[in-house]
Amino acid sequence: MEFSEHIKTANVENVVLTRPFHPPMKGTLCLTGHHLLLSGRDGDSSTQLLLLLRNIDAIEKRNAGSSGTITLKCKDLCVLQLDIPGMEECLNIARSIEALSSLETVTEMYPFFYRPPRLSLQDQWGLSSPEQDFAHIEALTDRWRLSQAAKFRQGGRFPVLSYYHRENGKVIMRSSQPLTGANRKRCKEDELLLQAVIDGSELGYIIDTRSTQLAQQARMTGGGFESKSNYIAWKRLHRNLERGKVLQESLIKLAEACSDQSHSMDRWLSKLENSKWLSHVNSVLSTAGLLAECVEREGCSVLVHGSDGTDTTLLLTTLAQLILEPHCRTLSGFLALLEREWVQAGHPFQQRCAHSAYSHARLRQEAPAFLLLLDCVWQLGRQFPLALEFGEPLLLQLARDAYASDFGTFLCNSDKERCALGVKENTHCLLQFLCRPSERDRLTNPLYQATELAIWPSVQPQALQLWTGLFFRWTQSAQCLDKAREEICNLVTQNQGCNSFPGGQRLVMLSGWLRRGCRSRARWYYLPARVLSWSPRQISRWNKQDTTDPAPLERPRVLITGGLGQLGVGLAQLLRKQYGTDNVILSDIKKPPADVFNSGPFVYADVLDYKNLRELVVNNRITWLVHYSALLSAVGEANVALARKINITGLHNVLDLALENCLRLFVPSTIGAFGPSSPRDPAPDLCVQRPRTIYGVSKVHGELMGEYLHHKYGLDFRCLRYPGIISADTQPGGGTTDYAVQIFHDALSSGQFECYLRADTRLPMMHIDDCHRATVEFMQAPDCQLSLRTYNIAAMSFTPEEVAEEIRKHLPNLRVTYNPDFVRQTIADSWPMRFDDSNAQRDWGWRSLYSLSELVVDMLGSIREQRTKSGLPVS
Numbered sequence: 001m002e003f004s005e006h007i008k009t010a011n012v013e014n015v016v017l018t019r020p021f022h023p024p025m026k027g028t029l030c031l032t033g034h035h036l037l038l039s040g041r042d043g044d045s046s047t048q049l050l051l052l053l054r055n056i057d058a059i060e061k062r063n064a065g066s067s068g069t070i071t072l073k074c075k076d077l078c079v080l081q082l083d084i085p086g087m088e089e090c091l092n093i094a095r096s097i098e099a100l101s102s103l104e105t106v107t108e109m110y111p112f113f114y115r116p117p118r119l120s121l122q123d124q125w126g127l128s129s130p131e132q133d134f135a136h137i138e139a140l141t142d143r144w145r146l147s148q149a150a151k152f153r154q155g156g157r158f159p160v161l162s163y164y165h166r167e168n169g170k171v172i173m174r175s176s177q178p179l180t181g182a183n184r185k186r187c188k189e190d191e192l193l194l195q196a197v198i199d200g201s202e203l204g205y206i207i208d209t210r211s212t213q214l215a216q217q218a219r220m221t222g223g224g225f226e227s228k229s230n231y232i233a234w235k236r237l238h239r240n241l242e243r244g245k246v247l248q249e250s251l252i253k254l255a256e257a258c259s260d261q262s263h264s265m266d267r268w269l270s271k272l273e274n275s276k277w278l279s280h281v282n283s284v285l286s287t288a289g290l291l292a293e294c295v296e297r298e299g300c301s302v303l304v305h306g307s308d309g310t311d312t313t314l315l316l317t318t319l320a321q322l323i324l325e326p327h328c329r330t331l332s333g334f335l336a337l338l339e340r341e342w343v344q345a346g347h348p349f350q351q352r353c354a355h356s357a358y359s360h361a362r363l364r365q366e367a368p369a370f371l372l373l374l375d376c377v378w379q380l381g382r383q384f385p386l387a388l389e390f391g392e393p394l395l396l397q398l399a400r401d402a403y404a405s406d407f408g409t410f411l412c413n414s415d416k417e418r419c420a421l422g423v424k425e426n427t428h429c430l431l432q433f434l435c436r437p438s439e440r441d442r443l444t445n446p447l448y449q450a451t452e453l454a455i456w457p458s459v460q461p462q463a464l465q466l467w468t469g470l471f472f473r474w475t476q477s478a479q480c481l482d483k484a485r486e487e488i489c490n491l492v493t494q495n496q497g498c499n500s501f502p503g504g505q506r507l508v509m510l511s512g513w514l515r516r517g518c519r520s521r522a523r524w525y526y527l528p529a530r531v532l533s534w535s536p537r538q539i540s541r542w543n544k545q546d547t548t549d550p551a552p553l554e555r556p557r558v559l560i561t562g563g564l565g566q567l568g569v570g571l572a573q574l575l576r577k578q579y580g581t582d583n584v585i586l587s588d589i590k591k592p593p594a595d596v597f598n599s600g601p602f603v604y605a606d607v608l609d610y611k612n613l614r615e616l617v618v619n620n621r622i623t624w625l626v627h628y629s630a631l632l633s634a635v636g637e638a639n640v641a642l643a644r645k646i647n648i649t650g651l652h653n654v655l656d657l658a659l660e661n662c663l664r665l666f667v668p669s670t671i672g673a674f675g676p677s678s679p680r681d682p683a684p685d686l687c688v689q690r691p692r693t694i695y696g697v698s699k700v701h702g703e704l705m706g707e708y709l710h711h712k713y714g715l716d717f718r719c720l721r722y723p724g725i726i727s728a729d730t731q732p733g734g735g736t737t738d739y740a741v742q743i744f745h746d747a748l749s750s751g752q753f754e755c756y757l758r759a760d761t762r763l764p765m766m767h768i769d770d771c772h773r774a775t776v777e778f779m780q781a782p783d784c785q786l787s788l789r790t791y792n793i794a795a796m797s798f799t800p801e802e803v804a805e806e807i808r809k810h811l812p813n814l815r816v817t818y819n820p821d822f823v824r825q826t827i828a829d830s831w832p833m834r835f836d837d838s839n840a841q842r843d844w845g846w847r848s849l850y851s852l853s854e855l856v857v858d859m860l861g862s863i864r865e866q867r868t869k870s871g872l873p874v875s
């Protein structure tokens with residue numbers, strides 16, 4: 001049938017179009033085989049609407065007198081209304097649209113007629129070439145075996161390589177379910193194929209995207225799963241991901257909720273929840289995280305499948321690659337990934353995207369699996385604003401083109417069908433087109449900064465948001481989003497012209513401003529991370545820039561590791577006063593005393609147990625991490641292996657966590673990070689650092705790692721070099737400066753003190769209150785005020801003799817003897833005598849409050865009070 005046979009009325013005058021964000025437009029409507037065109041005048045200028053008929057999901061007609069109204073509900077969720085004079089014209093137009101928007105013959109569809117000026121049909125179709133990508137990997141098996149294995153898998157989808165981890169050599173494979181059936185059939189070739197992937201000693205995982213129950217039920221219809229006894233080295237994990245009708249209904253409910261602006265808050269929230277769309281996003285992202293974790297962290301190969309291997313399987317393999325593989329996060333890498341994992345892998349686009357959310361037609365094979373993928377990618381981009389080279393415009397275009405496109409990429413249900421119908425010879429490839437330099441500007445993320453690290457998505461409830469750019473696109477103006485993007489582009493350009501910061505740091509600072517706000521430089525920058533999500537609702541809420549109080553949501557959630565030592569409890573007290581008791585969690589591997597346990601949240605956390613730490617951070621929505629766990633100088637020298645483990649391995653765990661979860665990380669360093677070859681009086685921030693203790697070596701390592709990750713990946717790393725800390729309420733944990741605490745206790749208990757350092761050993765010291773205040777002030781300092789990531793802080797400097805002399809002003813009978821301990825004396829002799837902290841004073845206004853005489857008064861007063869309360873004698 002010719003197109004013209006579907007068109008009874010081709011032109012109608014005086015049609016009025018009503019559409020979102022435009023005034024009504026009157027003009028001439030014209031219908032062609034593939035488009036609806038409305039040309040009219042808007043004031044002095046002529047305007048046009050050109051709508052691809054395939055984009056129309058549902059048509060609703062209404063007659064009123066001699067005219068009629070047609071409502072067109074589009075697959076991209078836009079809703080248009082046409083008021084057409086003449087009832088017959090209206091009916092004819094509606095009938096034509098109904099017929100032409102649902103053409104079934106692929107070669108009649110618009111991509112076969114689309115011939116834009118600068119594109120040639122000779123242009124190559126393929127972006128990715130699996131043969132080339134995986135050329136370095138040995139072929140796993142021969143053709144015959146493959147054909148046997150293919151017969152054993154649904155639709156012939158035998159396990160194929162999807163991703164190869166270059167560092168550990170592990171792979172992600174995908175397939176369909178094995179056809180074991182009720183008789184538990186097996187296939188030697190399939191078993192050998194999987195066995196060939198892992199050598200005998202290893203374990204592999206099979207992630208089955210169905211629940212155990214569904215997988216078992218599949219046996220009744222000829223499908224099934226890999227039994228433990230036949231696939232000995234493979235461990236099956238079942239994760240129930242929704243598919244098909246359930247997903248489609250979820251999209252329909254969500255679109256319905258989003259299109260009605262009259263909902264009250266309660267109704268909106270309940271409709272949103274009812275749609276379960278965000279739960280699907282959550283399940284998919286969590287399972288993709290699990291898949292990536294199996295490969296990267298556990299070092300295991302993984303096979304993924306559900307039933308057909310063409311929907312949920314592809315969601316997981318695509319997202320895992322985005323999480324793990326930096327190249328997939330570039331524009332061309334991502335498009336090649338989509339081509340490989342969706343177009344070539346045989347996602348049935350034509351069936352799945354036949355209808356979108358508005359159609360009244362009976363559901364057949366529709367399911368928004370691809371849309372769900374794009375939503376998950378959007379969530380990743382929102383959580384890691386610098387990590388993806390492409391931005392939201394690309395995702396929106398893909399979402400639209402999957403349903404209705406000028407290009408042939410998403411036609412048909414498999415590559416085989418595409419080849420049979422000559423799609424590649426007779427249509428243009430969208431993915432190829434999007435890679436053209438002319439498109440890049442529009443599609444790239446101005447903040448992009450490549451990172452080699454995996455980007456682990458957070459799936460805690462607050463981390464996932466509704467993709468308003470897609471679902472509210474036609475109900476809320478996106479103007480402010482465009483403006484925000486424009487401003488970001490300007491900022492990036494301006495920053496590129498600013499020579500005062502090295503290239504990488506400029507962007508990091510920019511993102512820091514955008515995320516946290518830098519009030520000291522310019523109010524304008526006080527746009528928190530949410531702006532990067534382009535969410536109109538939030539922009540208007542957060543754009544109130546005049547307030548100087550931190551927004552309540554900006555309150556940090558703090559975790560302190562090693563919190564039961566000399567310093568942790570006091571810091572927690574101070575932070576809790578400012579941010580609320582529940583927002584500060586102390587942790588340690590020791591049992592807390594009752595008063596600490598009762599004063600606020602406490603959890604067990606071993607810094608060597610990465611998983612547990614990660615759980616704590618994720619479950620408690622931690623945003624600041626204070627890493628206090630360590631073995632101090634004297635104890636460390638007595639147990640080098642343990643010190644290395646806790647101080648270095650523990651630190652690496654914390655660094656990884658902080659990077660993954662965008663935490664502000666505080667790691668204290670020490671006067672012990674200097675050695676005999678460093679300037680000693682005073683020691684500046686930057687100088688030779690060659691410490692001679694494992695404690696000092698681990699601290700220098702920490703300073704350098706943190707600074708490196710800051711410069712390379714933007715980690716918000718902050719480090720203060722503390723002097724010896726003097727406290728009355730808590731005991732020091734085995735350092736070289738501990739004598740300066742013990743002397744007060746002994747002075748008040750026995751009046752005698754034996755010092756393990758020589759009388760003239762001068763070291764920098766500080767009252768614990770100053771130490772805590774410095775830490776909190778430094779943590780609160782805006783990024784842009786910090787010219788360094790590691791600062792010395794100083795207060796006073798004294799020898800044992802001098803402090804004893806000061807104590808004698810209050811306790812004249814104090815007797816001090818000196819019996820130097822070789823290890824601690826050697827350590828102390830290698831440390832600075834004084835600290836230069838002028839950078840901290842200049843950059844973020846650091847000042848100590850306690851002098852030696854004030855410290856002595858405070859220490860004696862506090863310890864005296866403690867002893868009296870406990871009924872102990874006071875000398």
Ligand SMILES: NC(=O)C1=CN([C@@H]2O[C@H](COP(=O)(O)OP(=O)(O)OC[C@H]3O[C@@H](n4cnc5c(N)ncnc54)[C@H](O)[C@@H]3O)[C@@H](O)[C@H]2O)C=CC1
Nearest residue numbers: 562564565566567606607628629630668670722724725733
């Ligand atoms: N107290 C001082 O004079 C100075 C301290 N610092 C640094 O400040 C931080 C805190 O110091 P303090 O409180 O004095 O130390 P501390 O030795 O009193 O406390 C360290 C805490 O770490 C905990 N810990 C040990 N192994 C652990 C593990 N595997 N997982 C979790 N926790 C573990 C211990 O149970 C202990 O409660 C340390 O990093 C230290 O190097 C730096 C300079 C001076």
Ligand SMILES: CC(=O)[C@H](N)C(=O)O
Nearest residue numbers: 632633670735736737
């Ligand atoms: C100064 C320190 O780092 C600590 N108190 C120690 O003496 O080890």
